[in-house]
Amino acid sequence: MVVDCVVIGGGIVGSAIAYGLAGCLDDVLLLDGSDGDPRAAQANFGLVWYQSKGVGMPAYQRLSRESVQEWRSFHKEIEDMSGVPVEFVGRGGLAYCLGDEEFEARQAILSRLASQMADTGIEMLSRGAVERLHPGIRLGPEVTGAAFSTLDAHVNPLRLLLALQRAFAHRGGTIRRSESVQAIETGRGQFRIRLKTGDVDAARVVIACGEASRVLAEPLGMTLPFTLQRGQIIVTERMAPFLAYPSDRIRQTACGTVMIGATKEDVGFDPGTTAAAAAGLTARAIRVFPDLAQVSLVRQWSGRRVITPDIAPLYERSAAFPGAYACVCHSGVTLAAYHARTLAQRIAGRGSWHEMEKFSARRFDVQAA
Structure with missing residues (x-):
């Protein structure tokens, strides 16, 4: 199989990039893992958030603002193409x-x-x-x-993922699920993606598979410094609508539940949930809205996020192997519009990559010096 581009990673980040690339290139293949694979989306709070992004890094501040502004038209675009309402609410x-x-x-x-x-x-x-x-x-x-x-807003992250993948397919993209990349080989200006189900050759490859990205990117000359952070979230029973605005810790969903989160824990690969986290999250929520003390909690879960040293995203383009790219980002929902539009166009060769250089891992070398 030969395609124009392979995107490795079927989460929100990879799916947004793949959706954008399908509007620029003829043949785009999106490789998704199995249902049991760790996904950062599991710890996603569903915020399209700008107000706290980019302290000390103006480029990230501008990037976040640009993306949340784009969301006003972006959500309509993918809803129309996919038929999936993503429950975007943009009151602030x-x-x-x-x-x-x-x-x-x-x-x-x-x-x-x-x-x-x-x-x-x-x-x-x-x-x-x-x-x-x-x-x-x-x-x-x-x-x-x-x-x-x-400018801030919120959205249903699971519906967003579904909408992105359906819109990608609508544009002619191909999704292969339960795939595991064994290796990426280079030669003759192309990449050979080794899969258990058969090899795929491509002129471009985009690595956007979260915590698994580093092992695939490093042989292609791309360094991806990040750590893992566990985030725990709890959700309440359904209630009549009462919260018109989301916050960074509490938001009411379209179905009436209230999401309360999220912890930021450096515990490595531990995927568990803890009673201490539930107690801390609920205690603060009740200090804001005391009437939540009368509401039942129905679920608690956790997920692992990839966090760069300065929290901003990593956009890498391999100098040693042209056509290879990597994206590591913990704000996949907020930046989905930017990834689907600007970043995808740059990967496809439309426009200059110069602005992306500010988000290369080389910025950490400058900081260290």
Whole structure:
């Protein structure tokens, strides 16, 4: 089998890139793993989030803003093509502050972001202003205010993944599931992807398979520095709609459940859940919305995220083997629009790769020096 491009990794990041490439190239193959493979999407909170991204890295701040703005048309595009509603709601988002110390710390973050961008569209709200956004909802006494961005939004990440893959297929792309890449060989300006089900030759290969990316990328001359971070999430029973705005820790889904999350734990490959995490997550949620104490919890789960040293994404293009690319990113939902549009076009050879160089792993060499 010979194709224009193989994308390795069928999660949100890989599927978004593959969807975009299918609009630029004739033959694109997306290789997805088995249902039992670790997926960062399992720990995804479903936020299309900009307000806290890029402190100390203006390029990441601009990238995040560009993507959340693109989401306003992007979600309609993939819904129309796939027939899958992704439950995008884009009224804005909040980051609640408990106590004066948290309020001041959040204010300091916004000041740093404002020093990097003339008009961030993010503001600090007093407790009274937050209450006006939530008429009839009781806030906990410790809530001193919140950061608010009109650009922030949320979406159903599972529906998003389904929509991306169906839209990819609609564009003529091919998905092969339960595949495991044995090796990537090079020669004669092409790549040979060794699979148990048969080899595939391609002019381009994109590695976007999360924690498995490093072992495939390094033989192609691409270094991917990242660590693993466990995120635990809990979800409540269904309730009547009451939360009009998502926050970075609490959001109500379209079906009425409330998601509460997420932990950030450096525990290596441990996929488990803990009672301590559930207690900590629920305690903070109740401090924000005391009435949640009367609600039943129905599920707790965890997933592993890939985290780069500065949290920003990694976009690599191999100098030794032209046509090989890698993408490592923990903000797959937020950046899905950017990956499907700008990044996919650059991989396809449309436009300059220059802007992507800011997200190469070489930036860490500069920081170390």
